[in-house]
Amino acid sequence: MKQTDPHRCHENCLVLFERLSEYIDRELDAPTCKDIEAHIKACKPCQVCLETLKQTVALCRNLERRQVPDTFSLKLKSAIFDLVDKKAD
Amino acid sequence: MPNPSEKTKNDDKDTELIRSINDGRQDLFYELVNRYEKSLYNFGLRMCDNPSDAEDMVQDTFLNVFKYLEGFRYETKFRNWLYRVATSACLKKKRRSKYAPDRELSLDEFLPANESDVSVELPRWASQPLDQVLDGELAGVIRQALLDLPEKYRLVVVLRDVEGFTTQETAEILDLTPTNIKVRLHRARLFLREALKSYYEAD
Ligand SMILES: [Zn+2]
Numbered sequence: 511m512k513q514t515d516p517h518r519c520h521e522n523c524l525v526l527f528e529r530l531s532e533y534i535d536r537e538l539d540a541p542t543c544k545d546i547e548a549h550i551k552a553c554k555p556c557q558v559c560l561e562t563l564k565q566t567v568a569l570c571r572n573l574e575r576r577q578v579p580d581t582f583s584l585k586l587k588s589a590i591f592d593l594v595d596k597k598a599d
Numbered sequence: 600m601p602n603p604s605e606k607t608k609n610d611d612k613d614t615e616l617i618r619s620i621n622d623g624r625q626d627l628f629y630e631l632v633n634r635y636e637k638s639l640y641n642f643g644l645r646m647c648d649n650p651s652d653a654e655d656m657v658q659d660t661f662l663n664v665f666k667y668l669e670g671f672r673y674e675t676k677f678r679n680w681l682y683r684v685a686t687s688a689c690l691k692k693k694r695r696s697k698y699a700p701d702r703e704l705s706l707d708e709f710l711p712a713n714e715s716d717v718s719v720e721l722p723r724w725a726s727q728p729l730d731q732v733l734d735g736e737l738a739g740v741i742r743q744a745l746l747d748l749p750e751k752y753r754l755v756v757v758l759r760d761v762e763g764f765t766t767q768e769t770a771e772i773l774d775l776t777p778t779n780i781k782v783r784l785h786r787a788r789l790f791l792r793e794a795l796k797s798y799y800e801a802d
Contacts, residue, residue: 528706531785537766554719565725565732566792569741570760572729575641582654583636587629589658593665594625 522549523556530563613677621669628668632661635678638762639685645757646689648746659688682762683772686754701749709789724799737795744794748787755780756787 526549532538533546550556613634620627639660643653663684671680711717724732745753745761758769759780766784770777 524710527710528785531788532781535766537781555717558718558721558725561721562725562792562796563788565729566741566788566795567760568729569733569737569795570745570756570791571763572733573645573738573741573761574733575637576644578636578640578657579650579654582640582657585654586632586636586658586661590628590632590661590665593662594628597625 523553526550526556527559530560533560534564534567611676614673617668617671617673617677621671628665631664635681636661639681642682642685642757642762643689645742645745645761646753647692652692656685656688656692659691660685663688676768679764679768679772682758682764686758686772689754690750701751704749704752704786704790706786706789709786709793722796722799724795740795740798741791744791747794748790752783752787752790755783756791759784760788 526533526546529538529542529546533543536543538546550560613631616627616630620631636657639657640653643656644650647653647656660681664681667684671677724737745757748756754773755769758764758772759766764772766777766780769775770780773780775783
């Protein structure tokens with residue numbers, strides 16, 4: 511893609527925009543990935559678009575997990591105890 | 600004893616435990632609870648807007664699992680089945696509390712409105728290593744953005760990106776096609792990214 515053809519560039523950006531998640535998830539075939547990589551190398555806005563989306567996904571994947579509150583854990587187990595007890599009768 | 604020649608697709612560590620429970624060792628159900636309560640509780644926190652709803656969801660889920668465990672089909676992964684039960688518990692809960700309004704997200708709303716909105720510089724939150732940016736503040740922004748997502752998108756992004764299920768597994772859990780999952784996931788991610796962008800651009 512030539513820099514001198516802004517319309518075409520924009521069209522490619524749109525195509526890419528639609529497929530970025532599949533690209534991040536490696537769900538695209540090799541030729542499509544190659545096209546995307548070539549475009550991204552040449553297009554700064556799409557680079558930013560990809561990196562910010564990647565980081566968004568990474569943040570979701572790494573959200574901290576909270577401990578189950580003890581009071582709830584006990585309550586849960588006692589509810590289950592009742593059921594096990596009932597079934598055993 | 601299970602027949603050794605019997606073919607099971609997912610003979611994981613849960614399968615053995617469930618066989619024992621279904622063979623009469625119901626006391627072992629606690630072990631199943633121990634394995635999954637934390638992960639379900641956190642799933643609940645991402646899906647519901649308050650901890651007490653998350654607790655209700657976890658309890659409803661385990662009670663249903665206890666009730667239906669005898670009907671568990673061993674060719675399914677237990678974790679996937681568990682999240683299927685949890686998802687319906689979430690959806691039931693939702694009708695009784697207030698949530699982000701149901702609406703469709705379109706790709707267009709995430710496109711830059713005009714040329715000047717196109718960013719050519721990587722913002723700070725996206726250019727630093729995760730352990731440096733994932734502080735309380737950023738995690739808080741993303742947690743809130745998840746809750747602001749319409750539920751059908753939230754479910755998909757939570758199952759895929761937070762819980763780590765594959766596209767295929769998520770499709771099975773939600774009874775949707777893989778294509779549908781991909782479409783919703785992409786829009787959900789764009790929504791979250793938009794929330795991060797506007798949070799940091801506002802300063
Ligand atoms: Zn581009």
